[in-house]
């Protein structure tokens with residue numbers, strides 16, 4: 490579904506991403522890992538059009554979408570989260586997810602006024618979908634709580650819920666387990682594993698929590714100093730000495 494070919498990005502003399510190649514097939518969870526500054530978030534920014542690549546291409550569903558605008562990528566179903574929260578703290582958990590549904594809504598404004606019964610039906614569908622997402626992420630009983638009052642663990646779950654509200658085909662999560670304790674991360678892992686095939690087509694993850702990465706990924710791509718160091722199944726990556734030296738060793 491997603492294919493990244495020879496992707497490169499330089500900021501002046503800093504080669505943040507150099508000749509990166511990988512694919513995210515349908516139905517799979519792929520993780521991008523590497524030490525701080527390895528270029529993972531820059532890859533996310535290149536794929537979703539927040540940065541223009543210096544070289545290389547991004548293909549989505551067979552189409553060349555290199556340097557598409559972030560809004561175009563979202564319309565195509567490529568939805569990402571940020572390391573900084575995408576949650577509106579003054580809104581309730583429920584309102585946050587309802588709000589996210591409108592990101593991909595194509596209903597022209599005039600229809601909202603002209604065909605009120607139709608628009609009421611759409612609103613009812615959105616509310617039902619928002620409740621289903623809240624139940625999925627385990628926040629069903631917290632739907633009316635202001636996002637700003639949720640615990641760190643609950644906020645992380647709400648962030649995933651907000652991203653799901655935009656009806657992603659490819660969901661790209663940037664450090665979804667940041668700040669979670671091991672029990673919360675375990676729960677998040679369980680949730681992520683249920684998503685492909687039902688709620689999203691595929692998932693691309695940037696994550697430092699190695700336990701979570703190894704628990705949920707079909708395929709892992711390791712970056713170091715902007716370059717691809719290794720790629721393989723979690724078992725292959727865990728057995729790769731170069732990876733252990735460059736990343737696991739320093740992360741342990």
Ligand SMILES: Nc1ncnc2c1ncn2[C@@H]1O[C@H](COP(=O)(O)OP(=O)(O)OP(=O)(O)O)[C@@H](O)[C@H]1O
Pocket residue numbers: 500503504505523524525526527528529530531532
């Ligand atoms: N807008 C920018 N301008 C200049 N340098 C940048 C910019 N964005 C990223 N960089 C640099 O590119 C390199 C890769 O950064 P990036 O944030 O992609 O790494 P990362 O692997 O996501 O790190 P972390 O795990 O800490 O989030 C770093 O040296 C960073 O300082």
